[in-house]
Structures are given as C-alpha cells and as structure tokens.
Amino acid sequence: MNNNATDKDGLNILQRADISKTPQRLAVLNILLKSTTPLNVSCVRELLTGKNRIDRVTVYRILSLFKQRGIIREITSTGGVNFIEMATQENPVHPHFSCRSCGMLSCLEPLTFSQSHQLISAKEDYSVDHIEINISGICSGCRNATMLQKQSGKGEQ
Amino acid sequence: MNNNATDKDGLNILQRADISKTPQRLAVLNILLKSTTPLNVSCVRELLTGKNRIDRVTVYRILSLFKQRGIIREITSTGGVNFIEMATQENPVHPHFSCRSCGMLSCLEPLTFSQSHQLISAKEDYSVDHIEINISGICSGCRNATMLQKQSGKGEQ
DNA sequence: ATTATAGTTGCAACTTAGTTGCATTTTTGT
DNA sequence: ACAAAAATGCAACTAAGTTGCAACTATAAT
Ligand SMILES: [Mn+2]
Ligand SMILES: [Mn+2]
Ligand SMILES: [Zn+2]
Ligand SMILES: [Zn+2]
Numbered sequence: 001m002n003n004n005a006t007d008k009d010g011l012n013i014l015q016r017a018d019i020s021k022t023p024q025r026l027a028v029l030n031i032l033l034k035s036t037t038p039l040n041v042s043c044v045r046e047l048l049t050g051k052n053r054i055d056r057v058t059v060y061r062i063l064s065l066f067k068q069r070g071i072i073r074e075i076t077s078t079g080g081v082n083f084i085e086m087a088t089q090e091n092p093v094h095p096h097f098s099c100r101s102c103g104m105l106s107c108l109e110p111l112t113f114s115q116s117h118q119l120i121s122a123k124e125d126y127s128v129d130h131i132e133i134n135i136s137g138i139c140s141g142c143r144n145a146t147m148l149q150k151q152s153g154k155g156e157q
Numbered sequence: 158m159n160n161n162a163t164d165k166d167g168l169n170i171l172q173r174a175d176i177s178k179t180p181q182r183l184a185v186l187n188i189l190l191k192s193t194t195p196l197n198v199s200c201v202r203e204l205l206t207g208k209n210r211i212d213r214v215t216v217y218r219i220l221s222l223f224k225q226r227g228i229i230r231e232i233t234s235t236g237g238v239n240f241i242e243m244a245t246q247e248n249p250v251h252p253h254f255s256c257r258s259c260g261m262l263s264c265l266e267p268l269t270f271s272q273s274h275q276l277i278s279a280k281e282d283y284s285v286d287h288i289e290i291n292i293s294g295i296c297s298g299c300r301n302a303t304m305l306q307k308q309s310g311k312g313e314q
Numbered sequence: 315a316t317t318a319t320a321g322t323t324g325c326a327a328c329t330t331a332g333t334t335g336c337a338t339t340t341t342t343g344t
Numbered sequence: 345a346c347a348a349a350a351a352t353g354c355a356a357c358t359a360a361g362t363t364g365c366a367a368c369t370a371t372a373a374t
Binding site for chain 1: 321322323324325331332
C-alpha cells in the first residue's frame with residue numbers, strides 16, 4: 001500500500017464510501033495508505049503528530065467506521081493488539097507473520113480462493129464472513145540479533 | 158476433551174510435565190479437561206468457585222506455565238480475548254470458528270500437515286512455530302435467534 | 315444571513331485483559 | 345522435622361478499548 005499515495009487517493013476513497021471528508025479521517029487514511037506494513041492503533045497515533053494529532057477515541061471511531069465500510073481490514077494478532085491494513089482490490093485477504101520476539105507483523109503471499117476454500121470445513125449451519133490465518137515465530141531480524149548475541153558469548157533471553 | 162476426565166488424568170499430566178502438583182494447578186487442569194469448548198480466562202475463573210477459587214494472577218501464571226510446557230494451546234480470537242484448550246495428541250492444531258454475535262468459539266475439523274503446509278509461504282528466513290486459522294461469522298444459534306426475531310416482526314439489531 | 319439539524323470531535327471516566335513486585339504460604343528434598 | 349525453593353495472594357499498575365456527554369462544524373432550510 002506504499003506506492004506513492006497522494007491526498008487525492010484518500011479523498012476518492014472517502015467519496016466512494018459516502019463518508020464525509022473530515023481532516024481527521026483524511027489524516028488517518030493517508031497514514032494507512034503510506035504504510036508498507038499493517039499498523040496498530042498506537043502506531044497510527046504516533047504518526048498523527050503536531051497539527052494532525054487526533055484524540056485516541058476519535059481514531060478508534062474512525063477506524064471502526066472504515067472497517068464497517070470495508071475500507072480497512074483488521075488483523076487479530078497474538079499479543080492482544082489488533083493491526084489494520086487497507087482492504088483494496090489489489091490487496092486481497094492473506095496470511096500474516098507475527099514475530100514472537102519483537103511483535104512485528106508482516107504480510108505473506110495471498111491464498112487463492114480454492115486454496116483457502118479447502119481449509120474451511122465449517123459446519124454448514126455457520127455463516128462465515130471472515131478468515132484469518134496468523135503465523136507466528138521469529139523474524140529474520142530477531143534471529144540474526146540472537147545469533148550475534150550468542151557469538152559474543154551472551155546467553156539466551 | 159470432555160470424555161469423562163478424572164482427577165487422575167490431571168495428576169498424570171502434571172507428573173509427565175515435571176510440574177509440582179498443587180491443588181490450584183489441578184483445579185485449573187480439571188476444568189480444561191472437562192470443557193467441551195475452548196475457554197477464556199474469565200470462564201475458567203467462573204468455574205473455579207467456592208473452595209476452588211484462585212486468585213486471578215495465579216490463574217494467569219498457571220496457564221502461562223501450562224502453555225510453556227505444551228499442555229495447553231492458546232487461540233487468539235477476534236475481540237481481544239484469548240481462549241485456551243488442551244493440547245494433546247488426540248487434539249491436534251485445528252481451525253476455530255468464532256461467532257461475531259455471541260462470542261462463542263468452537264473447534265473445526267483439523268487440517269492435515271500437507272493441507273496446512275501449502276498455505277505457509279513464509280519467507281525462508283522466518284522461523285515458524287505457530288499457525289492459527291480463525292474463522293468468524295454467525296453461529297447457528299445466533300442465526301436462528303435472528304430469524305425468530307424477524308418472523309415476530311422485529312427489526313435487525 | 316439566521317437558525318435548526320445532524321454528524322463529528324475531544325475529554326473524562328470507565329471496563330477489562332493482562333502484568334509486576336513483594337510478602338506469605340505451600341511443596342519438596344533431606 | 346526442617347530448610348530451600350517454588351507457588352500463591354494481594355495490591356498496584358499498564359494498555360486496549362468503550363461509553364456518555366458537551367462542544368464544535370458542516371449542511372440545509374427558512
Ligand atoms: Mn497484510
Ligand atoms: Mn479447538
Ligand atoms: Zn522480530
Ligand atoms: Zn453466536
């Protein structure tokens with residue numbers, strides 16, 4: 001979602017979703033559009049600095065609206081913090097990798113419908129509207145850090 | 158995990174895991190063994206009534222130990238509440254269904270290794286140690302309730 | 315231009331999940 | 345029975361997320 005997003009993109013998205021375009025909503029949208037990884041609410045707020053600072057509650061309300069209108073999707077990550085990412089045509093639902101050590105969340109290759117379809121053996125009387133595949137472990141950054149530590153003689157965490 | 162679990166099962170599990178057997182740990186273990194669905198910490202505590210009541214912190218510490226020793230596994234559910242279930246040979250990792258309306262979490266059919274394997278296109282430099290597949294929507298109970306409401310002339314929520 | 319109306323924001327207060335430090339109690343090994 | 349080690353309970357805390365309400369802002373009608 002990073003490819004040189006402009007303010008116009010944000011305006012268009014709000015317009016298409018029939019949402020009134022306030023500076024706060026545009027600010028949040030621009031942050032999400034610019035980000036290369038899913039963000040949690042704290043991260044979004046840290047990026048809303050200076051003139052763009054927005055009350056915590058407002059951020060939650062904006063995100064809740066965006067989610068309801070299908071503009072963003074939520075990623076339920078281990079560790080009790082929810083992440084969000086843009087939900088566009090070019091960014092279909094996909095698995096995520098969450099690092100146990102640093103908490104980083106990154107996107108993995110999307111599944112085709114047929115691939116994901118076969119793993120839903122939900123009883124027929126459930127109506128499915130969302131699938132999350134969350135994979136966790138240790139990211140390359142953290143693994144390298146640990147290796148360096150071991151080489152320099154220090155013990156495990 | 159419901160099939161007539163006895164106190165002996167709990168003792169055996171603790172023994173095999175080389176964990177000292179305290180009444181608190183046995184009480185938690187017995188609740189998990191008896192439950193037919195994954196439980197969250199609040200549920201576990203509600204079931205620890207009377208003589209068996211245990212401090213909230215102790216419950217967290219016990220569960221954290223059980224998880225570390227592979228006795229239980231955690232299910233990261235939508236809504237910020239984590240669920241737990243017994244992690245035994247006969248109960249391999251499997252997808253879960255979480256109802257958006259009532260919050261109920263239920264177990265779905267397990268995936269074979271080859272099935273789950275193909276959906277992990279993690280970059281090679283990540284080390285994967287956990288996969289969660291969470292499916293959410295509306296459970297049959299809630300759907301029926303909604304239908305009855307509609308029939309009796311009331312509107313949607 | 316004035317005013318009514320609905321929608322949006324910010325603030326304060328609250329709830330709930332989970333954690334940390336420390337004193338007291340219980341297990342366990344001798 | 346006893347000492348060391350481990351486990352528990354309590355109080356206090358953090359962090360995510362929610363609710364109610366008053367103030368503000370855009371819009372639409374007069
Ligand atoms: Mn993603
Ligand atoms: Mn299960
Ligand atoms: Zn990491
Ligand atoms: Zn339900």
